[in-house]
Amino acid sequence: MAEYLFHSNWLERINQQDIFIFFDFDGTLVPIMKNPDDCYLSEHTKEILSKLKEKTKICIISGRDIKDLKKRASIEGICYCGSHGLQIEGYDINYFNPETKRLKPIIDEAYILIKEMVKGFEGAIVEKKSFSFTLHFRQVNPAIRKKLKKYFFEIINTFKEKEIKIQNGKMVFEILPAIDWNKGKSISFILKKFDKKVLPIFVGDDLTDETAFCELKDYGLTIKVGNSKKTVAKYFLKNQAEVYKFIKIMNEVLNV
Numbered sequence: 001m002a003e004y005l006f007h008s009n010w011l012e013r014i015n016q017q018d019i020f021i022f023f024d025f026d027g028t029l030v031p032i033m034k035n036p037d038d039c040y041l042s043e044h045t046k047e048i049l050s051k052l053k054e055k056t057k058i059c060i061i062s063g064r065d066i067k068d069l070k071k072r073a074s075i076e077g078i079c080y081c082g083s084h085g086l087q088i089e090g091y092d093i094n095y096f097n098p099e100t101k102r103l104k105p106i107i108d109e110a111y112i113l114i115k116e117m118v119k120g121f122e123g124a125i126v127e128k129k130s131f132s133f134t135l136h137f138r139q140v141n142p143a144i145r146k147k148l149k150k151y152f153f154e155i156i157n158t159f160k161e162k163e164i165k166i167q168n169g170k171m172v173f174e175i176l177p178a179i180d181w182n183k184g185k186s187i188s189f190i191l192k193k194f195d196k197k198v199l200p201i202f203v204g205d206d207l208t209d210e211t212a213f214c215e216l217k218d219y220g221l222t223i224k225v226g227n228s229k230k231t232v233a234k235y236f237l238k239n240q241a242e243v244y245k246f247i248k249i250m251n252e253v254l255n256v
């Protein structure tokens, strides 16, 4: 089980090291909203991250499209990873996973079918992204969620496993091209471009972040936001609000 970050000796670990901090976005840097469209980085978080970026490398990594992510975070001079790392931009990296393009028409086909299917379910939101889409069912009446999931998998199962993959998140299904790539792999990809002595820190709240916790478990500092029971992260923060406190401390202890 993860250890509460603020009761641990984490500050000793970051002492005298070059740091690279990776943040998930929704549920980590911003609170989860009923409507994913309402999530923007708050002014005070933006301000503190803008100070921190002068002292350490920062990357925001999300399931959102890179363009959308950049718009919502709107901090210049840091790294962004969109679509769970299929696209990476920043610190002289400009990466786009080549398999993505090939599978895009299949994802689009699934999107049309799912979009049509959810019409019968009030509160279901299908969010289209460039290379993937997300079904949000947080606002669907719990009594009919099971039925929605059944219909969802009936459609998804008509596609080949090597074409489409499903990722579970908090009250969402993410429908992605079946590429062997995830947040963890994209973080390793980025780190390889830098000095190996850097200490990577990853902060995330959701199931998709576990790939990053796994990837960094031997040499990074991994922080889960919220429920600490089912995670491979070493540390946890009690809630999203504590992420701000974490950033503030980092900003105070790191010297340029």
Ligand SMILES: [Mg+2]
Binding pocket: 024, 025, 026, 027, 028, 204, 205, 206
């Ligand atoms: Mg998240």
